[in-house]
Amino acid sequence: MKGLVNRLLALIPVLIGVGTMTFLIIHLVPGDPTDLILGDQASVIEKEQLKQQLGLDKPLLTQFSTFWTNTLSGDLGQSVYSRKPVAQLIMSRIPATLELTLGAMLMALLIGIPIGVISSIKPFGFVDLTSSITSILGISLPGIFLGPVLIYFFSIRNPIFPVSGRGDLSYLFLPALSLAIPLSAILVRMTRASMLEVIKEDFIKVARSKGLSKKTIFFKHALRNALIPVITIVGLQVGTLLTGTVITETIFDWPGLGTLLIDAIKQRDYPIVQGCILLIAVIYVGVNFITDILYQWADPKMRAS
């Protein structure tokens, strides 16, 4: 329990760092941001008005402290164009991104772990070699190509799934799959390596000498232990998934955080950009933290220490 509190406290400097870096990236842009937002044609008065609206007329340190007091009270500023509060815009996009990320994670687990386990039954056998080669290929498939390929085969040539947008589950399938394929390839490799590692352990020999059936040893003793390091990988990959959604959402026109961020970057709507980056980074830190805790909880050896 004391360890947990200490770890929670250790999160504070990381979060301060994340906030500060987000602020600096957006505010230390070379040149005048109002030039970029309004274009060259804008008058001096228009620029001054926008500067006041964004608070850019104040000294950097004042802006920095305003940024923190506002952020901590849940105020992420206003969109430069629609004038809507950024927090509200972000909240309206979270369900879509959450649906996509969870769908992709579920698919990846369902594909990756069984194949990893089957491969480890007979290392370097036919099944294992095939899945090893496929998974190296899977890791090397970038979403920017995988997305169009899936659309081509499953929406255009064979119109099974909708091309883009969000609706019922049939809309979710292709974007989630395109995120899940590289992730499941990583899971296959990790599960396999972890199983092979565990099978060499003494407690498996003991189980075998007790005369337990192969099936019991494999699923009850080996698999349960082998999945512990896999938890860490799954947690660490949530970050990759979250950033992967930026590309996948763009390809499939999925109305989530990723498309909000990209549209805001293109329109130079800095308050939205800042809010999205901050939120994704905070989620990433949070997920890594939870992963750490779960890992300790799952591994009795770690729990004891």
Added chain:
Amino acid sequence: MSKKYFYFIYAGLFGIALVLFIGFALPLFFDFDPNQMNLEEQLKGPSAKHIMGQDENGSDVLAKVSIGARVSLSVALFTVIFSAFIGLIIGSLSGFFGGKVDQIIMRFIDMVQAFPNFLLALALVAALGPSIKNLILAMVLTGWSGFARLVRGEVLYIKEKEFVQGARALGAGNFRQITKYIWPNLYGTLSVQATFAMAGAIITESGLSFLGLGAPPTTPTWGALLNSGRRFLEEAPHLSLFPGLAIIIFILGFNLLGDGLRAYLDPKSAS
């Protein structure tokens, strides 16, 4: 399992060589201009004259994929070289001197790594504006931390070895201990990491270019080609197919090479 890793190394080198061939050798044989329009042959599929087909302006796709290869390779190469160099210096300082220096550096690395890499690069390019220089800068600013962490761990371990302590006892200064005794033992690990980092850099570069945040929009990078190809997926899938295949072969090449090198340098880990 014996020597299986050589197949990985050969296959990886073959993939990389294939892309280098498209990028550097093919322009010598084919006299093609990527901006040459031919409005009568819009979106035409592969032919003897245009082996990767033609795009919406009738321009040669092969010429564009060839330029894309050069952009991807040079961006990835510069990114990895600068990242590895910065990581080597900072990681060595952190691991070798320990104490306060180490703590400050590690907290800073934690902070950089608290951002997902792609997001940080995306934010930096968005702030700096799309250009190849800014793209490399953004990727180095995020990429060095992985190298630094790796080097620090290795240095912590190696500096306690007898041959380094022996050198210290004989009066070798810090600089000499690091450069002459520790660094030569790092190059293996570093080259494996650098190979995987090449694959990662290509994925990031093509992703950012796809979103219009990489090279300037006029440069035919693979990412940009895939993005514009999406509009013609139904009538001209070859616009997406060839740049996509090029990316896969390139990334796969570096991943295979990295796997092979790792197994070659550390046979224990491959079993």
